[in-house]
Amino acid sequence: MADALSFTRATIAGAGLAGLSAAVALRKAGVAVSISDSAAQAGGRCRSYHDPQLGLTIDNGNHLVLSGNPAVERFRSLVGATTPLAGPDHADFTFHDLTSAKRWTVRINDGAVPWWVAVPARRVPGSRISDYLPFAKLLSTREGRIDQRVAARGPVWSHLLEPVLLAALNTAPGESSAKLAASVLRETIAKGGRAMRPRVAEPSLGAAFIDPALAWLADRGSAVTLGRRLRAIAVDGDRVTGLDWGGGIEPVAADEAVILAVPPWVATSLVPELHAPDEFRAIVNGHFALPVPAGAPPMLGLFGGTAEWLFAFPDRLSVTVSAADRLVDMDREALARTFWADICAALGLDTPMPAWQIVKEKRATFAATPEQNAKRPPAATRWRNLFLAGDWTDTGLPATIEGALRSGETVARLALGR
Known part of the structure; x- marks a missing residue:
């Protein structure tokens, strides 16, 4: 040393x-x-780079930070960054099931006491307070696989923790490190909504x-x-x-x-x-040159399709798929059409696919x-x-x-x- x-x-x-x-x-x-x-x-x-196919400046990936990330705040403050990080005033996460067309929003209260799980309108649809208690085991810093720590099933897992951890770890959550999951959860959801408000760089x-x-x-x-x-x-x-x-x-x-x-x-x-x-995991992103449709949420979690998260920027719509090794070798136009179908279903659009770009990061992160x-x-x-x-x-x-x-x-x- x-x-x-x-x-x-x-x-x-x-x-x-x-x-x-x-x-x-x-x-x-x-x-x-x-x-x-x-x-x-x-x-x-x-x-970020100017993409001639889209005629827009885009990011290579839709990287999300959270309001409770202290190093992000320190770095941006030190260098005098004035471009805002956009996001909701509270830790609200909206999801859409492409199969059933159902949409819901998980609303995490600002304080550290998680009373939101006691309010049916705030928690995952179909879940009960008792469904959340077993996942407190994920706060332990002991190492092991997540699926060895908790039962990876039920509405709380499949409709909240699994998509959030997949995005954070870029590895299938079941096989992921419980120690890394604990680090994420301890710094975010365990501190309450003030630390978990999603933030996206705009314009880039x-x-x-x-x-x-x-x-x-x-x-x-x-x-x-x-x-x-x-x-x-x-x-x-x-x-x-x-x-x-x-x-x-x-x-x-x-x-x-x-x-x-x-x-x-x-x-x-x-x-x-x-x-x-x-050992590494891929991330695949799709970008589409279409101004934000009226009523589209800035960030939308998707179930039942290929795209996992949809981001609505003023000049484009973008989707992200984590742990996307299965998609890396897929034809780019076929992938774009698959993503566009998911976007149309999620936002109720009936619009021909606009100019698009697919960005593949084969070794985006180490396998967690x-x-x-x-x-x-x-x-x-x-x-x-x-x-x-x-x-x-x-x-x-x-x-x-x-x-x-x-x-x-x-x-x-x-x-x-x-």
């Missing part, structure tokens, strides 16, 4: 949210920061997170260099001594921290001794199983000046925006000797 040292400069490979979080925290503390990314734009898996993730961070860093002399890939790392004893960015090994100064904020498969290719998750969770490394390594950042490191959370931002904060604290 790295000693408690304080570095006066840092080189960061990777300009996703984890790398940007580390860069911002270090620069705020007065550390000279150099950050590079192999891609043509910053943001990693939380990027770039505007809400990435652009203000890049501007903040550039204003402080730490502009991000794009199209620059770290190809090799040289080590000697307990420290990194050199980095190869394609032009040969460049020396690493004695007071310089090196932060790998890259995907796990890149980190292990650079440092083969590292252990990291090696107990076995893969156990492979997540800490931020510190056995090399005193090498640190790891990313939602795949041991943040205690699944692979989320909040986890990525916290990982950046963690490596910054370590590099500062705190």
